[in-house]
Amino acid sequence: MALTKEQIAQRIARELQQGYYVNLGIGIPTLVANYIPSGMDVVLQSENGLLGMGPFPLAGQEDADLINAGKQTITTVKGSVFFDSALSFGMIRAGKVNLTVLGAMEVSDCGDIANWKIPGKMVKGMGGAMDLVASARNIIVAMMHTNPKGESKLLPACTLPLTGVRCVKKVVTDLAVLDITPQGFRLLERAPGVSIDEIRAKTAGRLVVEGEIPELRFD
Amino acid sequence: MNKVVAGPDVAIADIMDGATLMLGGFGLCGIPENCIAALVRKQVRELTCISNNAGVDDFGIGLMLAQRQVKKMISSYVGENAEFERQLLSGELQVELIPQGTLATRCLAAGYGMPAIYTPAGVGTEVGIGKEVRNFEGKDYLMEMAFDADFAIVKAWKGDTMGNLIYRATARNFNPLMAMAGKITIAEVEELVPAGELDPDAIHTPGIYVHRIFQGTGYEKRIEQRTVRSV
Numbered sequence: 132m133a134l135t136k137e138q139i140a141q142r143i144a145r146e147l148q149q150g151y152y153v154n155l156g157i158g159i160p161t162l163v164a165n166y167i168p169s170g171m172d173v174v175l176q177s178e179n180g181l182l183g184m185g186p187f188p189l190a191g192q193e194d195a196d197l198i199n200a201g202k203q204t205i206t207t208v209k210g211s212v213f214f215d216s217a218l219s220f221g222m223i224r225a226g227k228v229n230l231t232v233l234g235a236m237e238v239s240d241c242g243d244i245a246n247w248k249i250p251g252k253m254v255k256g257m258g259g260a261m262d263l264v265a266s267a268r269n270i271i272v273a274m275m276h277t278n279p280k281g282e283s284k285l286l287p288a289c290t291l292p293l294t295g296v297r298c299v300k301k302v303v304t305d306l307a308v309l310d311i312t313p314q315g316f317r318l319l320e321r322a323p324g325v326s327i328d329e330i331r332a333k334t335a336g337r338l339v340v341e342g343e344i345p346e347l348r349f350d
Numbered sequence: 351m352n353k354v355v356a357g358p359d360v361a362i363a364d365i366m367d368g369a370t371l372m373l374g375g376f377g378l379c380g381i382p383e384n385c386i387a388a389l390v391r392k393q394v395r396e397l398t399c400i401s402n403n404a405g406v407d408d409f410g411i412g413l414m415l416a417q418r419q420v421k422k423m424i425s426s427y428v429g430e431n432a433e434f435e436r437q438l439l440s441g442e443l444q445v446e447l448i449p450q451g452t453l454a455t456r457c458l459a460a461g462y463g464m465p466a467i468y469t470p471a472g473v474g475t476e477v478g479i480g481k482e483v484r485n486f487e488g489k490d491y492l493m494e495m496a497f498d499a500d501f502a503i504v505k506a507w508k509g510d511t512m513g514n515l516i517y518r519a520t521a522r523n524f525n526p527l528m529a530m531a532g533k534i535t536i537a538e539v540e541e542l543v544p545a546g547e548l549d550p551d552a553i554h555t556p557g558i559y560v561h562r563i564f565q566g567t568g569y570e571k572r573i574e575q576r577t578v579r580s581v
Contacts, residue, residue, distance in 0.1 A: 195571035220451030256427035262451030265470035296474035
Protein backbone atom coordinates (compact mmCIF):
# COMPACT_ATOMS: atom_id res chain seq x y z
CA MET A 132 0.00 0.00 0.00
CA ALA A 133 1.31 3.37 -0.96
CA LEU A 134 1.83 5.83 1.88
CA THR A 135 -0.69 8.56 2.53
CA LYS A 136 0.52 12.16 2.64
CA GLU A 137 0.25 11.97 6.43
CA GLN A 138 2.47 8.88 6.46
CA ILE A 139 5.06 10.54 4.23
CA ALA A 140 5.15 13.37 6.76
CA GLN A 141 5.32 10.88 9.63
CA ARG A 142 8.33 9.16 8.02
CA ILE A 143 10.13 12.45 7.44
CA ALA A 144 9.56 13.37 11.09
CA ARG A 145 11.85 10.43 12.00
CA GLU A 146 14.73 12.48 10.53
CA LEU A 147 14.25 15.18 13.17
CA GLN A 148 16.78 15.44 15.98
CA GLN A 149 16.88 17.19 19.32
CA GLY A 150 17.71 20.89 18.89
CA TYR A 151 17.00 21.06 15.16
CA TYR A 152 15.92 24.27 13.45
CA VAL A 153 13.69 23.21 10.54
CA ASN A 154 12.09 24.93 7.56
CA LEU A 155 8.99 23.19 6.24
CA GLY A 156 7.65 24.02 2.79
CA ILE A 157 4.03 24.19 1.68
CA GLY A 158 1.97 21.00 1.23
CA ILE A 159 3.09 17.63 2.63
CA PRO A 160 6.13 19.21 4.36
CA THR A 161 3.80 21.34 6.52
CA LEU A 162 2.29 18.13 7.91
CA VAL A 163 5.66 17.10 9.38
CA ALA A 164 4.99 19.57 12.21
CA ASN A 165 2.20 17.24 13.41
CA TYR A 166 4.68 14.40 14.06
CA ILE A 167 7.48 16.04 16.03
CA PRO A 168 8.21 13.51 18.79
CA SER A 169 6.94 14.71 22.13
CA GLY A 170 9.73 15.97 24.35
CA MET A 171 11.99 16.78 21.39
CA ASP A 172 12.93 20.44 21.03
CA VAL A 173 12.46 21.38 17.37
CA VAL A 174 12.11 25.02 16.29
CA LEU A 175 10.24 25.74 13.06
CA GLN A 176 11.50 28.56 10.86
CA SER A 177 9.11 30.46 8.60
CA GLU A 178 11.11 32.34 5.99
CA ASN A 179 8.91 35.42 6.05
CA GLY A 180 10.52 36.18 9.39
CA LEU A 181 9.78 33.91 12.34
CA LEU A 182 11.59 31.32 14.41
CA GLY A 183 9.30 29.34 16.68
CA MET A 184 6.18 28.84 14.61
CA GLY A 185 3.24 27.49 16.57
CA PRO A 186 0.00 25.84 15.47
CA PHE A 187 -2.87 27.57 13.68
CA PRO A 188 -4.81 29.90 16.02
CA LEU A 189 -8.19 29.13 17.52
CA ALA A 190 -11.10 30.76 15.72
CA GLY A 191 -11.38 34.38 16.82
CA GLN A 192 -7.69 34.61 17.73
CA GLU A 193 -6.33 35.15 14.20
CA ASP A 194 -3.82 37.99 13.92
CA ALA A 195 -3.40 39.58 10.46
CA ASP A 196 0.19 40.51 11.37
CA LEU A 197 1.12 36.91 12.18
CA ILE A 198 1.31 34.57 9.18
CA ASN A 199 3.56 31.84 7.80
CA ALA A 200 5.27 31.62 4.42
CA GLY A 201 2.09 30.15 2.98
CA LYS A 202 0.23 33.29 4.15
CA GLN A 203 -1.76 31.23 6.68
CA THR A 204 -2.57 32.63 10.10
CA ILE A 205 -0.38 31.03 12.78
CA THR A 206 0.71 31.49 16.38
CA THR A 207 3.97 31.87 18.26
CA VAL A 208 5.41 29.54 20.89
CA LYS A 209 7.59 30.07 23.95
CA GLY A 210 10.86 31.61 22.73
CA SER A 211 9.59 32.80 19.36
CA VAL A 212 11.39 35.63 17.61
CA PHE A 213 10.52 37.86 14.64
CA PHE A 214 12.99 39.30 12.16
CA ASP A 215 13.13 40.82 8.70
CA SER A 216 13.37 38.82 5.48
CA ALA A 217 17.08 39.50 4.91
CA LEU A 218 17.98 38.11 8.33
CA SER A 219 15.67 35.19 7.66
CA PHE A 220 17.51 34.24 4.50
CA GLY A 221 20.78 35.15 6.16
CA MET A 222 20.34 32.38 8.70
CA ILE A 223 19.34 30.03 5.89
CA ARG A 224 22.32 30.99 3.71
CA ALA A 225 24.69 30.70 6.64
CA GLY A 226 23.63 27.09 7.17
CA LYS A 227 22.04 27.63 10.58
CA VAL A 228 18.83 25.83 9.57
CA ASN A 229 19.48 22.12 10.11
CA LEU A 230 16.84 20.65 7.85
CA THR A 231 14.71 21.85 4.96
CA VAL A 232 11.73 19.81 3.76
CA LEU A 233 10.04 20.77 0.51
CA GLY A 234 7.93 19.40 -2.29
CA ALA A 235 9.07 18.88 -5.88
CA MET A 236 7.80 18.22 -9.38
CA GLU A 237 10.99 16.37 -10.32
CA VAL A 238 14.20 15.21 -8.65
CA SER A 239 17.20 13.88 -10.55
CA ASP A 240 19.47 11.05 -9.45
CA CYS A 241 22.27 13.53 -8.77
CA GLY A 242 20.06 15.62 -6.46
CA ASP A 243 18.87 18.36 -8.81
CA ILE A 244 15.37 19.62 -8.04
CA ALA A 245 12.66 21.28 -10.17
CA ASN A 246 9.66 22.66 -8.33
CA TRP A 247 8.83 26.17 -9.53
CA LYS A 248 8.01 26.41 -13.19
CA ILE A 249 6.21 24.47 -15.91
CA PRO A 250 6.84 25.90 -19.39
CA GLY A 251 3.59 26.99 -21.02
CA LYS A 252 1.80 27.45 -17.71
CA MET A 253 1.43 30.62 -15.66
CA VAL A 254 4.60 30.94 -13.61
CA LYS A 255 3.92 32.10 -10.08
CA GLY A 256 7.51 32.33 -8.96
CA MET A 257 10.09 30.54 -6.90
CA GLY A 258 9.46 32.36 -3.62
CA GLY A 259 12.20 31.29 -1.23
CA ALA A 260 12.76 27.83 -2.71
CA MET A 261 15.92 28.69 -4.66
CA ASP A 262 17.51 30.30 -1.63
CA LEU A 263 16.61 27.34 0.56
CA VAL A 264 17.91 24.63 -1.76
CA ALA A 265 21.11 26.54 -2.54
CA SER A 266 22.09 26.83 1.10
CA ALA A 267 20.43 24.26 3.33
CA ARG A 268 22.73 21.59 4.69
CA ASN A 269 20.15 18.83 4.61
CA ILE A 270 17.30 18.83 2.12
CA ILE A 271 14.57 16.21 2.10
CA VAL A 272 12.01 16.16 -0.69
CA ALA A 273 8.46 14.98 0.04
CA MET A 274 6.50 14.05 -3.08
CA MET A 275 4.55 11.42 -4.96
CA HIS A 276 6.74 8.89 -6.76
CA THR A 277 4.91 9.46 -10.07
CA ASN A 278 2.91 12.29 -11.58
CA PRO A 279 -0.85 12.01 -12.20
CA LYS A 280 -0.09 10.43 -15.61
CA GLY A 281 1.90 7.69 -13.87
CA GLU A 282 5.27 8.98 -15.08
CA SER A 283 8.26 8.83 -12.77
CA LYS A 284 9.25 12.01 -10.94
CA LEU A 285 12.63 10.47 -10.04
CA LEU A 286 14.62 11.07 -13.20
CA PRO A 287 18.10 10.72 -14.71
CA ALA A 288 17.90 14.49 -15.32
CA CYS A 289 15.16 17.01 -14.63
CA THR A 290 13.15 18.06 -17.69
CA LEU A 291 11.60 21.12 -16.03
CA PRO A 292 13.50 24.35 -15.25
CA LEU A 293 15.70 23.76 -12.22
CA THR A 294 15.27 25.23 -8.76
CA GLY A 295 18.69 24.03 -7.59
CA VAL A 296 21.49 21.68 -8.55
CA ARG A 297 23.00 18.73 -6.62
CA CYS A 298 21.31 19.70 -3.40
CA VAL A 299 18.68 17.09 -2.44
CA LYS A 300 19.92 14.52 0.09
CA LYS A 301 16.88 12.31 0.55
CA VAL A 302 13.52 11.70 -1.08
CA VAL A 303 10.45 10.32 0.69
CA THR A 304 7.64 9.33 -1.68
CA ASP A 305 4.43 7.41 -1.34
CA LEU A 306 6.35 4.30 -2.40
CA ALA A 307 9.84 4.56 -0.98
CA VAL A 308 12.57 6.29 0.99
CA LEU A 309 15.68 6.93 -1.05
CA ASP A 310 19.04 8.63 -0.47
CA ILE A 311 20.82 10.50 -3.22
CA THR A 312 24.30 9.01 -3.65
CA PRO A 313 27.02 9.40 -6.30
CA GLN A 314 25.62 6.18 -7.80
CA GLY A 315 22.06 7.55 -7.98
CA PHE A 316 18.96 6.92 -5.86
CA ARG A 317 19.72 4.35 -3.16
CA LEU A 318 16.62 2.52 -1.96
CA LEU A 319 16.45 2.51 1.84
CA GLU A 320 12.87 1.55 2.69
CA ARG A 321 9.69 0.71 0.83
CA ALA A 322 6.04 1.32 1.58
CA PRO A 323 4.19 -1.65 3.09
CA GLY A 324 3.39 -4.20 0.39
CA VAL A 325 5.16 -2.27 -2.36
CA SER A 326 7.66 -4.47 -4.20
CA ILE A 327 11.18 -3.54 -5.24
CA ASP A 328 10.13 -4.33 -8.81
CA GLU A 329 7.35 -1.74 -8.66
CA ILE A 330 9.74 0.88 -7.27
CA ARG A 331 12.27 -0.03 -9.96
CA ALA A 332 9.60 0.29 -12.67
CA LYS A 333 8.54 3.70 -11.40
CA THR A 334 12.03 5.11 -10.92
CA ALA A 335 13.43 6.43 -14.18
CA GLY A 336 16.75 7.59 -12.72
CA ARG A 337 19.59 5.29 -11.65
CA LEU A 338 18.44 3.11 -8.74
CA VAL A 339 20.73 1.23 -6.39
CA VAL A 340 19.19 -1.68 -4.48
CA GLU A 341 21.55 -3.44 -2.07
CA GLY A 342 20.65 -6.09 0.49
CA GLU A 343 17.37 -6.38 2.31
CA ILE A 344 15.05 -3.40 1.88
CA PRO A 345 12.79 -3.18 4.93
CA GLU A 346 9.14 -2.23 4.72
CA LEU A 347 8.11 0.97 6.49
CA ARG A 348 6.16 0.40 9.70
CA PHE A 349 3.82 2.81 11.40
CA ASP A 350 2.42 2.34 14.88
CA MET B 351 13.57 67.44 13.04
CA ASN B 352 10.03 66.72 11.97
CA LYS B 353 9.24 64.44 9.02
CA VAL B 354 5.51 64.30 9.47
CA VAL B 355 3.32 64.94 6.44
CA ALA B 356 -0.44 65.34 6.49
CA GLY B 357 -1.37 62.07 4.83
CA PRO B 358 -0.83 59.64 1.99
CA ASP B 359 -1.76 61.98 -0.87
CA VAL B 360 0.82 64.54 0.23
CA ALA B 361 3.38 61.83 0.91
CA ILE B 362 3.23 60.45 -2.62
CA ALA B 363 2.51 63.74 -4.43
CA ASP B 364 5.86 63.81 -6.26
CA ILE B 365 5.74 60.20 -7.49
CA MET B 366 5.54 60.60 -11.27
CA ASP B 367 4.80 58.28 -14.17
CA GLY B 368 7.59 55.80 -14.82
CA ALA B 369 8.94 55.79 -11.25
CA THR B 370 10.47 52.73 -9.61
CA LEU B 371 8.80 51.96 -6.28
CA MET B 372 9.54 49.52 -3.52
CA LEU B 373 6.45 48.41 -1.63
CA GLY B 374 6.82 46.59 1.69
CA GLY B 375 4.80 43.59 2.79
CA PHE B 376 4.60 39.82 2.41
CA GLY B 377 1.37 38.74 0.78
CA LEU B 378 -1.14 41.17 2.27
CA CYS B 379 0.69 41.28 5.60
CA GLY B 380 2.32 44.61 6.40
CA ILE B 381 1.44 46.37 3.15
CA PRO B 382 1.19 50.19 2.95
CA GLU B 383 -2.57 50.27 2.43
CA ASN B 384 -2.97 54.06 2.67
CA CYS B 385 -0.25 54.85 0.13
CA ILE B 386 -1.51 52.22 -2.31
CA ALA B 387 -4.95 53.84 -2.15
CA ALA B 388 -3.36 57.26 -2.76
CA LEU B 389 -1.37 55.94 -5.74
CA VAL B 390 -4.62 54.63 -7.21
CA ARG B 391 -6.27 58.05 -6.65
CA LYS B 392 -3.32 59.85 -8.27
CA GLN B 393 -3.51 57.48 -11.28
CA VAL B 394 0.25 57.55 -11.66
CA ARG B 395 1.23 55.07 -14.39
CA GLU B 396 4.06 53.09 -15.99
CA LEU B 397 5.33 52.11 -12.56
CA THR B 398 7.99 49.54 -11.85
CA CYS B 399 7.11 47.91 -8.54
CA ILE B 400 9.58 45.96 -6.46
CA SER B 401 7.52 43.93 -4.00
CA ASN B 402 7.70 40.33 -2.85
CA ASN B 403 4.13 39.71 -4.08
CA ALA B 404 1.60 41.49 -6.24
CA GLY B 405 -1.46 41.49 -3.98
CA VAL B 406 -4.76 39.85 -4.83
CA ASP B 407 -7.35 40.97 -7.38
CA ASP B 408 -9.09 43.49 -5.15
CA PHE B 409 -6.48 44.37 -2.53
CA GLY B 410 -2.88 45.49 -2.20
CA ILE B 411 -0.94 46.04 -5.41
CA GLY B 412 -3.84 44.29 -7.16
CA LEU B 413 -5.70 47.61 -6.87
CA MET B 414 -2.98 49.31 -8.93
CA LEU B 415 -2.88 46.45 -11.41
CA ALA B 416 -6.62 46.76 -11.91
CA GLN B 417 -6.07 50.39 -12.99
CA ARG B 418 -3.19 49.32 -15.29
CA GLN B 419 -0.77 51.54 -13.43
CA VAL B 420 2.01 48.96 -13.29
CA LYS B 421 4.41 48.39 -16.19
CA LYS B 422 6.69 45.92 -14.47
CA MET B 423 6.66 43.82 -11.29
CA ILE B 424 9.85 42.57 -9.67
CA SER B 425 8.75 39.87 -7.22
CA SER B 426 9.49 36.39 -5.91
CA TYR B 427 5.93 35.03 -6.07
CA VAL B 428 2.90 36.40 -7.87
CA GLY B 429 0.16 33.80 -7.50
CA GLU B 430 -3.43 34.40 -6.36
CA ASN B 431 -4.17 37.21 -8.81
CA ALA B 432 -6.26 36.59 -11.95
CA GLU B 433 -5.94 40.13 -13.35
CA PHE B 434 -2.18 39.91 -12.94
CA GLU B 435 -2.18 36.67 -14.93
CA ARG B 436 -4.34 38.19 -17.67
CA GLN B 437 -2.07 41.22 -18.08
CA LEU B 438 1.04 39.05 -18.04
CA LEU B 439 -0.26 36.66 -20.70
CA SER B 440 -1.48 39.56 -22.89
CA GLY B 441 1.93 41.24 -22.70
CA GLU B 442 0.66 44.39 -20.96
CA LEU B 443 2.70 43.62 -17.86
CA GLN B 444 6.33 42.60 -17.52
CA VAL B 445 7.43 40.48 -14.62
CA GLU B 446 10.88 39.66 -13.30
CA LEU B 447 10.88 36.79 -10.84
CA ILE B 448 13.79 36.61 -8.44
CA PRO B 449 14.44 34.43 -5.40
CA GLN B 450 12.99 35.80 -2.18
CA GLY B 451 16.28 35.89 -0.30
CA THR B 452 17.95 37.61 -3.25
CA LEU B 453 15.14 40.19 -3.29
CA ALA B 454 15.58 40.87 0.43
CA THR B 455 19.36 41.03 0.25
CA ARG B 456 19.40 43.34 -2.79
CA CYS B 457 17.35 45.74 -0.64
CA LEU B 458 19.75 45.24 2.25
CA ALA B 459 22.73 45.99 0.00
CA ALA B 460 21.17 49.26 -1.14
CA GLY B 461 20.56 50.30 2.47
CA TYR B 462 24.06 49.28 3.50
CA GLY B 463 25.68 51.20 0.64
CA MET B 464 27.04 48.10 -1.06
CA PRO B 465 26.79 47.83 -4.87
CA ALA B 466 26.26 44.08 -5.03
CA ILE B 467 26.09 40.80 -3.14
CA TYR B 468 27.06 37.20 -3.84
CA THR B 469 24.45 34.51 -3.27
CA PRO B 470 24.25 30.82 -4.19
CA ALA B 471 20.51 31.10 -4.89
CA GLY B 472 19.81 30.41 -8.55
CA VAL B 473 23.24 29.02 -9.50
CA GLY B 474 22.76 26.53 -12.35
CA THR B 475 19.19 27.72 -13.01
CA GLU B 476 17.72 30.22 -15.45
CA VAL B 477 18.01 32.89 -12.73
CA GLY B 478 21.78 32.74 -13.20
CA ILE B 479 21.76 33.31 -16.95
CA GLY B 480 23.90 36.30 -17.91
CA LYS B 481 25.07 36.93 -14.34
CA GLU B 482 28.64 36.95 -13.11
CA VAL B 483 29.49 33.73 -11.26
CA ARG B 484 32.28 33.65 -8.71
CA ASN B 485 33.66 30.68 -6.91
CA PHE B 486 34.52 31.05 -3.25
CA GLU B 487 36.10 28.04 -1.54
CA GLY B 488 34.69 25.58 -4.04
CA LYS B 489 31.12 26.90 -4.20
CA ASP B 490 29.61 29.04 -6.96
CA TYR B 491 27.77 32.29 -6.24
CA LEU B 492 25.86 34.74 -8.43
CA MET B 493 26.63 38.42 -8.26
CA GLU B 494 23.37 40.30 -7.73
CA MET B 495 23.15 44.09 -7.85
CA ALA B 496 21.76 46.34 -5.12
CA PHE B 497 18.36 47.75 -6.03
CA ASP B 498 18.04 51.32 -7.21
CA ALA B 499 14.55 52.59 -6.37
CA ASP B 500 13.22 56.14 -6.56
CA PHE B 501 10.82 55.62 -3.67
CA ALA B 502 10.36 53.05 -0.93
CA ILE B 503 6.90 52.88 0.63
CA VAL B 504 6.65 50.97 3.88
CA LYS B 505 4.20 50.24 6.65
CA ALA B 506 5.19 50.14 10.31
CA TRP B 507 3.31 49.55 13.52
CA LYS B 508 4.63 52.57 15.41
CA GLY B 509 6.70 55.50 14.35
CA ASP B 510 7.77 58.84 15.76
CA THR B 511 7.94 62.31 14.29
CA MET B 512 11.64 61.82 13.45
CA GLY B 513 10.83 58.78 11.32
CA ASN B 514 12.03 56.06 13.68
CA LEU B 515 10.02 52.89 13.06
CA ILE B 516 8.94 49.74 14.90
CA TYR B 517 7.22 46.86 13.13
CA ARG B 518 4.96 44.20 14.58
CA ALA B 519 5.24 40.40 14.25
CA THR B 520 5.62 39.05 10.70
CA ALA B 521 4.35 42.35 9.27
CA ARG B 522 8.02 43.34 9.53
CA ASN B 523 9.11 41.16 6.55
CA PHE B 524 10.51 43.39 3.77
CA ASN B 525 9.53 46.72 5.34
CA PRO B 526 12.74 47.59 7.21
CA LEU B 527 14.86 46.46 4.25
CA MET B 528 12.98 48.59 1.75
CA ALA B 529 12.88 51.51 4.19
CA MET B 530 16.68 51.53 4.02
CA ALA B 531 16.82 51.17 0.26
CA GLY B 532 14.74 53.98 -1.24
CA LYS B 533 16.14 57.29 -2.43
CA ILE B 534 13.02 58.72 -0.81
CA THR B 535 11.37 56.59 1.88
CA ILE B 536 7.75 57.11 2.87
CA ALA B 537 6.46 55.40 6.02
CA GLU B 538 2.86 55.01 7.07
CA VAL B 539 2.27 53.88 10.63
CA GLU B 540 -0.63 52.69 12.73
CA GLU B 541 0.43 54.89 15.61
CA LEU B 542 2.48 58.07 15.32
CA VAL B 543 4.06 59.35 18.54
CA PRO B 544 6.23 62.35 19.45
CA ALA B 545 10.00 61.85 19.20
CA GLY B 546 11.35 60.47 22.46
CA GLU B 547 8.45 58.18 23.21
CA LEU B 548 9.87 55.10 21.51
CA ASP B 549 12.46 53.05 23.38
CA PRO B 550 15.72 53.63 21.44
CA ASP B 551 16.63 49.98 21.99
CA ALA B 552 13.40 48.82 20.37
CA ILE B 553 13.56 50.82 17.12
CA HIS B 554 13.97 48.66 14.01
CA THR B 555 14.48 51.40 11.39
CA PRO B 556 16.48 54.46 12.39
CA GLY B 557 14.79 57.62 11.18
CA ILE B 558 17.81 58.65 9.09
CA TYR B 559 16.45 56.34 6.40
CA VAL B 560 12.94 57.79 6.49
CA HIS B 561 11.99 61.04 4.72
CA ARG B 562 8.23 61.28 5.25
CA ILE B 563 5.94 59.74 7.85
CA PHE B 564 2.24 59.92 8.56
CA GLN B 565 -0.34 58.17 10.66
CA GLY B 566 -2.47 55.91 8.48
CA THR B 567 -6.18 55.43 8.91
CA GLY B 568 -8.77 52.74 8.30
CA TYR B 569 -6.46 49.75 8.13
CA GLU B 570 -8.29 46.71 6.82
CA LYS B 571 -5.35 44.30 7.38
CA ARG B 572 -6.98 41.65 5.27
CA ILE B 573 -6.05 38.03 5.96
CA GLU B 574 -5.19 36.06 2.82
CA GLN B 575 -5.43 32.53 4.23
CA ARG B 576 -7.46 32.46 7.40
CA THR B 577 -6.51 29.12 8.95
CA VAL B 578 -7.63 27.93 12.37
CA ARG B 579 -7.49 24.78 14.48
CA SER B 580 -10.47 23.28 16.23
CA VAL B 581 -8.90 22.41 19.61
